[in-house]
Amino acid sequence: MTSEKRKERADPPQPPDPKPKKPRQTDPPRPNPSLLEPHEAIIAELKTKYNVLPASVISSTQIRQRVAAATGHLLSGANPVVLLHARPAEVCKLITIAEQSKRVLKEEGRPCFQYNQLFDLPPETKKPDIVEKTVLETDAHDSDDDDDFEVMETRFEKAVFPQTVRTMKSMRVFLSTMAIPEIKAKSNVTVQTSEVKVKKHGQGGG
Known part of the structure; x- marks a missing residue:
């Protein structure tokens, strides 16, 4: 009995680790800076007067989420502008987001100004021969x-015969609830407006 008690005392149970190991957390993916690079100049110009929200449209972009973010920005705050930009393969999705956003603004009785503009994509790095x-x-x-x-x-x-760099173009869309003369004055810009006519009280027969 004495030897068994000594063994039990020699190997006491170990207390739990006061600092349990935390599960390793992976860093969230960072946005590709090349997507925003062609728009940095126009964003810096507009930010002095407008509240600009840049939003990229890529293959994994959810249309509903992007429409909700765009309309939420346009319906709140002062001088809101949404900049939607995409590469050529996703321009159709960009147009869908713009059209659905304008529909939401119309339902809310708000006007919408849409400015479409072509922009140059950054040249891709050529692979070695x-x-x-x-x-x-x-x-x-x-x-x-x-x-x-x-x-x-x-x-x-x-x-x-030096090799020439081939530039590709894509489209970006500016959405706003007000006219933006700074964008309209630029080259390669087409304007679409959907103004809402507000009826004045007292009009109508009776």
């Missing part, structure tokens, strides 16, 4: 004279 890189890294002793001539010819063509 794997074939040319392989030829250049080949040992000179293992290559023929014809191969060396082709490499030099390629270098000469690039020097004489």
Whole structure:
């Protein structure tokens, strides 16, 4: 009995860890800065006078959520402006969001001014030419004279005929409950308005 009691005293139960390990939390995904980059200049210009809400439209964007965010901003606050922007593949979804947002504003008896404008997308990074890189890294002793001539010819063509960067355009839409002359005065802008006529009291026969 004495030996058993000694063993029990030698191995007392360990108290629970006062600082339990917290589950590892992953950082939320950060927005791609390249999506907002083409609009930074116009946002900085408008922010001196208007309350601008930029909203990107990508493949995973939920239309209802984006419409709710846009109309919520337009129906609250002073001088609200919503900037919807998308890449060419998502322009149709952008137009759907704009149309549904205007419908909500109309139901609320509020006018809506829509400004459509084309903008330049940032140029994509060109991938290196794997074939040319392989030829250049080949040992000179293992290559023929014809191969060396082709490499030099390629270098000469690039020097004489530099590669041109191809710019692609997409569309952005500004929505507001008021006219924005700063946007209307810019190039490549089309304007759509849906003003609501408010009936004055006392009008009508009787």
